[in-house]
Amino acid sequence: MTEEKKYLFGPVPSRRLGLSLGVDIVPFKTCTLDCIYCQIGKTSEKTIERKDYVVVEAVLEELKDRLAQGLTADFITISGSGEPTLNSQLGQIIDGIKKITDIPVAVLTNGTLLTDKSVRADCAKADVVVPSLDAGDQQTFQKINRPHRDISIEKLVDGLCAFRDEFSGQIWLEVFLVEGINTDANQIAKIKTIIERISPDKVHLNTAVRPTAEKDVKRLDAEKLQAVAVQLGQRCEVVADFALLYDGKHIEGGAKDVLSMLKRRPCSLNDISSGLGIRRDVALKYVTYFQQQGVVDTVERDGTTFFKAD
Numbered sequence: 405m406t407e408e409k410k411y412l413f414g415p416v417p418s419r420r421l422g423l424s425l426g427v428d429i430v431p432f433k434t435c436t437l438d439c440i441y442c443q444i445g446k447t448s449e450k451t452i453e454r455k456d457y458v459v460v461e462a463v464l465e466e467l468k469d470r471l472a473q474g475l476t477a478d479f480i481t482i483s484g485s486g487e488p489t490l491n492s493q494l495g496q497i498i499d500g501i502k503k504i505t506d507i508p509v510a511v512l513t514n515g516t517l518l519t520d521k522s523v524r525a526d527c528a529k530a531d532v533v534v535p536s537l538d539a540g541d542q543q544t545f546q547k548i549n550r551p552h553r554d555i556s557i558e559k560l561v562d563g564l565c566a567f568r569d570e571f572s573g574q575i576w577l578e579v580f581l582v583e584g585i586n587t588d589a590n591q592i593a594k595i596k597t598i599i600e601r602i603s604p605d606k607v608h609l610n611t612a613v614r615p616t617a618e619k620d621v622k623r624l625d626a627e628k629l630q631a632v633a634v635q636l637g638q639r640c641e642v643v644a645d646f647a648l649l650y651d652g653k654h655i656e657g658g659a660k661d662v663l664s665m666l667k668r669r670p671c672s673l674n675d676i677s678s679g680l681g682i683r684r685d686v687a688l689k690y691v692t693y694f695q696q697q698g699v700v701d702t703v704e705r706d707g708t709t710f711f712k713a714d
């Protein structure tokens with residue numbers, strides 16, 4: 405069988421998951437929501453129907469090949485071009501990954517299908533589940549997440565609570581804040597009450613530091629975001645990477661060294677880190693910034709990701 409589709413992407417640097425190898429198991433852009441801040445683009449297929457979207461063996465073969473080439477990652481992350489729980493083979497895929505490697509598995513999900521027992525059972529096979537909660541009431545949910553007509557905030561929260569009861573792994577809840585939409589004191593208080601009901605292990609605050617589906621989406625500045633983090637309590641931390649907003653003039657000298665190194669030859673993160681004597685997470689930050697700026701690209705060689713600049 406000729407298998408043209410590539411299901412894996414990266415590894416890409418991720419603030420929360422370290423070096424994260426993505427597995428994309430739904431077609432672009434299939435989702436239960438159409439969030440105004442979506443960084444992938446507008447939802448073209450808004451659905452709640454789970455389907456077999458991939459050939460499971462092909463996904464696992466691709467992973468086996470990459471691992472045999474020496475690929476390493478901190479997490480294998482099921483995410484990609486839409487809502488991954490829409491893929492009814494999710495559980496099979498995680499089972500298959502677990503048979504091949506010890507690398508922990510994360511699922512990034514908007515959480516809207518967790519009312520479905522089989523979706524909860526599939527997600528429970530992962531080590532970490534990263535669901536979303538961006539609203540404290542139905543009106544705000546409609547505004548920011550633009551859900552499929554059969555989804556309500558109430559159902560979303562019920563699903564998240566049921567999952568918490570059943571899942572002993574880590575739940576890192578992401579709250580994405582858009583200035584003027586879900587940021588007033590009343591909304592934050594409602595979100596806080598819901599978070600207390602769900603009881604996630606961590607709460608991650610994010611905002612629009614990358615291009616979004618709708619142009620008028622406003623990010624919260626770092627200070628305000630930090631203030632909300634304090635309000636939401638101890639388990640809450642800011643994960644929005646404001647480093648992505650630096651303009652070239654203000655980026656530190658170390659970043660310039662990274663760029664000139666990548667102009668000379670493609671380098672892996674380890675090459676950058678040992679070559680310049682900087683920490684790997686710092687190298688990741690710089691490389692991510694330059695990728696966002698479109699000046700650095702990746703190439704795969706023998707299972708290792710190399711970064712290069714023209």
Ligand code: SF4
Pocket residue numbers: 435436437438439441442443444447485486487514
């Ligand atoms: S849930 Fe995720 S993929 Fe779906 S529209 Fe929202 S941000 Fe985009």
